Amino acid sequence: MSKVDLRIKIGSLELKNPVLLASGTVGYGNEIANFTDLSKIGGIVTKSLSLKPRPGNPPQRITETPSGMLNAIGLANVGVEEFVKSKIPFLKEVNSTLICNIAASSVEEYVECTKILTSEESIKAFEINVSCPNVKEGGLEFGNDLKAVGRITAETKKVTSKPIFIKLSPNVARISEFAKVVLSEGGDAVSAINTLVGTSFNIWTKKPKIRNITGGLSGPAIRPVALAKVLEISRNCPIPIIGIGGILTWQDAIEFMIVGASAFQIGTANFINPNSGLDILKGIEEFCIQTNVTKISDLTATYQI
Amino acid sequence: MSKVDLRIKIGSLELKNPVLLASGTVGYGNEIANFTDLSKIGGIVTKSLSLKPRPGNPPQRITETPSGMLNAIGLANVGVEEFVKSKIPFLKEVNSTLICNIAASSVEEYVECTKILTSEESIKAFEINVSCPNVKEGGLEFGNDLKAVGRITAETKKVTSKPIFIKLSPNVARISEFAKVVLSEGGDAVSAINTLVGTSFNIWTKKPKIRNITGGLSGPAIRPVALAKVLEISRNCPIPIIGIGGILTWQDAIEFMIVGASAFQIGTANFINPNSGLDILKGIEEFCIQTNVTKISDLTATYQI
Amino acid sequence: MLIEKSKFISKTTITKNTYLIKVLSPSIARTAKPGQFCNIKVSENSFPLLRRPFSICDVDGEFIYFMFDIHGEGTRLLRDKNEGDELDIIGPLGIGFNLQWDYDTAIIIAGGLGSAPFPFLTKNIPANMEIHSFVGGRTKENVIDYKMKNVSVATDDGSNGFYGNVVEFFKSRIDEFAAKKIKVFACGPNPMLKALQNFCNEKNINCQLSVETVMACGFGICQGCPIEKYNGDGYLLVCKDGPVFDSMAVKL
Amino acid sequence: MLIEKSKFISKTTITKNTYLIKVLSPSIARTAKPGQFCNIKVSENSFPLLRRPFSICDVDGEFIYFMFDIHGEGTRLLRDKNEGDELDIIGPLGIGFNLQWDYDTAIIIAGGLGSAPFPFLTKNIPANMEIHSFVGGRTKENVIDYKMKNVSVATDDGSNGFYGNVVEFFKSRIDEFAAKKIKVFACGPNPMLKALQNFCNEKNINCQLSVETVMACGFGICQGCPIEKYNGDGYLLVCKDGPVFDSMAVKL
Numbered sequence A, B: 001m002s003k004v005d006l007r008i009k010i011g012s013l014e015l016k017n018p019v020l021l022a023s024g025t026v027g028y029g030n031e032i033a034n035f036t037d038l039s040k041i042g043g044i045v046t047k048s049l050s051l052k053p054r055p056g057n058p059p060q061r062i063t064e065t066p067s068g069m070l071n072a073i074g075l076a077n078v079g080v081e082e083f084v085k086s087k088i089p090f091l092k093e094v095n096s097t098l099i100c101n102i103a104a105s106s107v108e109e110y111v112e113c114t115k116i117l118t119s120e121e122s123i124k125a126f127e128i129n130v131s132c133p134n135v136k137e138g139g140l141e142f143g144n145d146l147k148a149v150g151r152i153t154a155e156t157k158k159v160t161s162k163p164i165f166i167k168l169s170p171n172v173a174r175i176s177e178f179a180k181v182v183l184s185e186g187g188d189a190v191s192a193i194n195t196l197v198g199t200s201f202n203i204w205t206k207k208p209k210i211r212n213i214t215g216g217l218s219g220p221a222i223r224p225v226a227l228a229k230v231l232e233i234s235r236n237c238p239i240p241i242i243g244i245g246g247i248l249t250w251q252d253a254i255e256f257m258i259v260g261a262s263a264f265q266i267g268t269a270n271f272i273n274p275n276s277g278l279d280i281l282k283g284i285e286e287f288c289i290q291t292n293v294t295k296i297s298d299l300t301a302t303y304q305i
Numbered sequence C, D: 001m002l003i004e005k006s007k008f009i010s011k012t013t014i015t016k017n018t019y020l021i022k023v024l025s026p027s028i029a030r031t032a033k034p035g036q037f038c039n040i041k042v043s044e045n046s047f048p049l050l051r052r053p054f055s056i057c058d059v060d061g062e063f064i065y066f067m068f069d070i071h072g073e074g075t076r077l078l079r080d081k082n083e084g085d086e087l088d089i090i091g092p093l094g095i096g097f098n099l100q101w102d103y104d105t106a107i108i109i110a111g112g113l114g115s116a117p118f119p120f121l122t123k124n125i126p127a128n129m130e131i132h133s134f135v136g137g138r139t140k141e142n143v144i145d146y147k148m149k150n151v152s153v154a155t156d157d158g159s160n161g162f163y164g165n166v167v168e169f170f171k172s173r174i175d176e177f178a179a180k181k182i183k184v185f186a187c188g189p190n191p192m193l194k195a196l197q198n199f200c201n202e203k204n205i206n207c208q209l210s211v212e213t214v215m216a217c218g219f220g221i222c223q224g225c226p227i228e229k230y231n232g233d234g235y236l237l238v239c240k241d242g243p244v245f246d247s248m249a250v251k252l
């Protein structure tokens, strides 16, 4: 047994520790399970699922940038039905805590997906992606529209008793306004942040490096922005926050907890070190022992300002 | 004489080349003149000036982040009066094209500064900073408020016949809306982007690394975001754009021109290589020769999408 | 498929800009197959952020060889490693060359650095097979025939061997193989592979193509490396379903 | 004040974690003064982004020496340089120690790596002056007296010399200098400098403090390195107005 109580609670969801693997950076767990013990991770968030399968965007989908990367995967996913049939069994088997991320092009689709998936016992919570910058019909529109985010929160809450986390877009002027709407419509937490809109061009061909023209910027480059967004929410709205953005090391993760996160997600880092979740967990545990923190949740929002 | 016509025009302002040194990253020119020939640079943009001198924020004002830095200088500046008295003579002497950046806490103060400075013959244009994220009373509010940006544009235009550039905040959902307001109120160009709001905390003291709590993120980390903002403006609003954000090399600068910039500014790079402006100019010139571009302004908005 | 901290053993120069490095990677070496690749962390800090994928060039006991040329900062850092440095390597990754099938003659076609996976493949082709290697380069300095067998050379500028590209060269000699059952193994720039694919598919020649795309993870979790299916119905992942594909499987 | 591409000549170890490097930098060496610093690009790529400031430890003809310990990635990269590597250095920067004034005895007070600027200062103190150097460290391994003269040692744990911090040590021996006209030159951690400043200002002892802050540019254009004026009326810049200040000039 660890000397530190690593458990955290978000709404009615209890996690064995605050380390989550971020949507779109672990697939459905199969491949990363070769490198890391998923049963020891707080939980994994699936690639965004939509009602029907999506092939995703044509290549090129990613490009490296200074301390970051751009992606426009286009929500390539197997769809809800196939997910239930072929992916859930594996996730059950490896004994991983499962949070299902949903992306959709309409409020109805969000509701429909949630309704279908909520009966799956192994799904412990939903993360609603209102902020994917790469899907034209939906995503961005919702993410920038306070009313839409409120409606999605309220409507998905109606069809499930499991916790609903709303994953917020950072591409807005005041993210805390969105957190407030989520709170008032009954959402259990917000996940912050999704990627920043970015682009990069090939100077010789004058074409965008990413076929979709713009993509989502992730990685350490965005960490200061993500930390500021989490802090803004924490100072303005009493809703649990799941911190995301550029975490590579345990020090980064602790920074997110200090500025207000109850749990955090590891995204791009999985591509570089597919065991980073557990490495980070170990680092945090040692930090807690060293600084006499007996309950990891005591770190949340301990900023001194 | 160069084989490439490097001149560019923005409104009535003619520059010998598109390389500008960004506000807050060259002081008033004195110190950087030790390392670079300011007369060969397209122009320099002064540190933001306010009506009265400002001491700036208490330390710590800066911190390094992955491929970037955070700053909260707090608009430390000598004030308009002292600027005219002690700084302009030097800038005249080194024969530098001078663009005066103004920051203020009220529309009236913007107007007042512009009015005082417009009589200075050596000032060729004004860049109005509506977007400094570090000044509490003013800055951010203006930068996020379409009406305020419109009013500042219109009111400053009234008191000067020199070109007015509005320096936009990237911390908004749709920057092109701001560009449209600037255009419709008679602004001559927009400068995009200023820094992104970010923060970083010391995990041992739990205090922000920057005394001001949040700071502005600059450097290569933000380049993909800046490029996307410039492209968004370029595709939605026919106003000249001065591109800024994370330019380190000539390739970066060309990327900005391709996505729509008529000129560009070099900020953080000056701290690392105080001669980067001229290095970049040389690189661009060679690129133009190599790719048979005879007028550098032909590169603007040549994106193929 | 594992993460192995591997010792950098040595570096040699193949051509002016092309390097061969040797690393001690027993666990990866044990299971590696020709055509697979590794994803290498080229620095000990977070610059560059992402790993860099390289074909397994050769395996010799517990040692693995990689061949590369200087492209950008990542390959430069790799070149500058010193004996004893530690490299963090994920591998072996992907699906390599399919050596099965009914053939008696292996035709290897390599363009430029496309030669990288072939020393290991050559070693693994059953002894009873004939091997013909067609190696092409822009000019004679770009022709890399390291550890390849029965080599015929083509150069775009005619400075060595056949005057023209390597696919044209192969086509011009196809009649020599009329009596053989051939299987083609190819790696090189996309336009070359495309030309070859067209030819082989048309002539019904069994052909394996090793392709490259930008990658982030290298093992199937980022979806960053799609390649269109031959029938246009969605995508395969180069890192997981490839990097070697049957010429009937993908659209280049 | 110029940018000089400087050749890395050699590296030696001063204590376990402390290194002394020698670089060939003729132009900077020519004009450098004790207490000035250089801002060094520690890599050839953009990681880390910013330069790293280091005191000029010593100058010997066309060579400059820097002394540093391993702090983070930047100093690690600097340590790992090899003979012949090129370092991009801006210097000499800032205002160094003021050697003028009416005194006959120079008192040097260094805490930990605060010893860095003193080999060069020691060399430049006029021959007719007496020098007393007080050198402190947490424990005996942290005491750095490289090229300093007439050294007295203090350690926080008493493992060498005086048991206590170096400022206490100096205070305890102040009476020895009652008949002298002393001037104090100090460098070290902030709390140490603050204690010293209080003491010197109270006793009206002429005192020069070399301070550190985070820096971006190092030459006055970013305004990132402010230090409060003693009278509280605004800020000075450590890189341009310092890094050495009179103890009556700044608030620590």
Ligand SMILES: Cc1cc2nc3c(=O)[nH]c(=O)nc-3n(C[C@H](O)[C@H](O)[C@H](O)COP(=O)(O)OP(=O)(O)OC[C@H]3O[C@@H](n4cnc5c(N)ncnc54)[C@H](O)[C@@H]3O)c2cc1C
Pocket (backbone or CB within 6 Å): A063, A064, C037, C048, C050, C051, C052, C053, C054, C055, C056, C066, C067, C068, C069, C070, C071, C072, C073, C074, C075, C076, C113, C116, C117, C211, C212, C213, C214, C215, C243
């Ligand atoms: C399966 C596979 C096997 C490969 N095998 C070899 C090999 O054996 N020898 C060899 O020299 N090269 C090989 N490559 C290409 C090699 O990965 C790139 O040359 C290398 O990533 C360039 O990195 P850089 O930092 O030097 O260049 P940069 O241009 O600075 O890299 C910038 C980014 O682009 C990516 N990138 C650049 N060029 C390529 C490319 N051609 N393919 C994929 N990504 C690229 C990099 O990974 C990085 O993310 C292979 C690529 C793949 C996908």
Ligand SMILES: Cc1cc2nc3c(=O)[nH]c(=O)nc-3n(C[C@H](O)[C@H](O)[C@H](O)COP(=O)(O)OP(=O)(O)OC[C@H]3O[C@@H](n4cnc5c(N)ncnc54)[C@H](O)[C@@H]3O)c2cc1C
Pocket (backbone or CB within 6 Å): B063, B064, D037, D048, D050, D051, D052, D053, D054, D055, D056, D066, D067, D068, D069, D070, D071, D072, D073, D074, D075, D076, D113, D116, D117, D211, D212, D213, D214, D215, D243
């Ligand atoms: C005028 C001046 C003279 C100095 N002289 C010496 C010297 O002679 N020997 C020596 O060992 N150190 C000296 N330092 C401190 C030295 O600059 C830092 O140790 C070094 O920058 C750490 O870099 P890093 O990448 O290893 O550490 P990191 O902690 O990874 O650096 C992260 C960031 O913090 C900054 N930073 C970290 N520590 C310090 C510090 N103590 N002071 C200023 N910035 C810091 C870095 O510059 C960088 O921007 C001096 C600092 C100043 C301002």
Ligand SMILES: Cc1cc2nc3c(=O)[nH]c(=O)nc-3n(C[C@H](O)[C@H](O)[C@H](O)COP(=O)(O)O)c2cc1C
Pocket (backbone or CB within 6 Å): A022, A023, A024, A025, A047, A048, A071, A073, A075, A101, A129, A132, A167, A193, A194, A195, A217, A218, A219, A220, A222, A244, A245, A246, A247, A265, A266, A267, A268, A269, C222, C223, C224
């Ligand atoms: C390749 C890639 C694919 C992603 N796909 C999704 C997705 O499908 N749904 C989602 O909500 N977020 C997605 N994200 C965003 C991440 O979950 C995370 O919010 C973001 O990358 C910031 O975290 P990081 O900097 O740790 O990567 C994706 C990110 C990357 C890099």
Ligand SMILES: Cc1cc2nc3c(=O)[nH]c(=O)nc-3n(C[C@H](O)[C@H](O)[C@H](O)COP(=O)(O)O)c2cc1C
Pocket (backbone or CB within 6 Å): B022, B023, B024, B025, B047, B048, B071, B073, B075, B101, B129, B132, B167, B193, B194, B195, B217, B218, B219, B220, B222, B244, B245, B246, B247, B265, B266, B267, B268, B269, D222, D223, D224
């Ligand atoms: C230290 C520092 C101070 C700055 N001060 C100002 C300022 O006073 N006024 C302003 O409009 N922008 C200011 N900026 C923003 C820059 O002009 C520029 O918009 C931003 O840094 C992005 O460009 P870069 O990534 O090239 O640095 C400052 C930036 C830095 C790094």
Ligand code: FES
Pocket (backbone or CB within 6 Å): C214, C215, C216, C217, C218, C219, C220, C221, C222, C223, C224, C225, C237, C238, C239, C240
């Ligand atoms: S590189 Fe990540 S899925 Fe292929």
Ligand code: FES
Pocket (backbone or CB within 6 Å): D214, D215, D216, D217, D218, D219, D220, D221, D222, D223, D224, D225, D237, D238, D239, D240
């Ligand atoms: S470090 Fe830039 S002004 Fe001092």
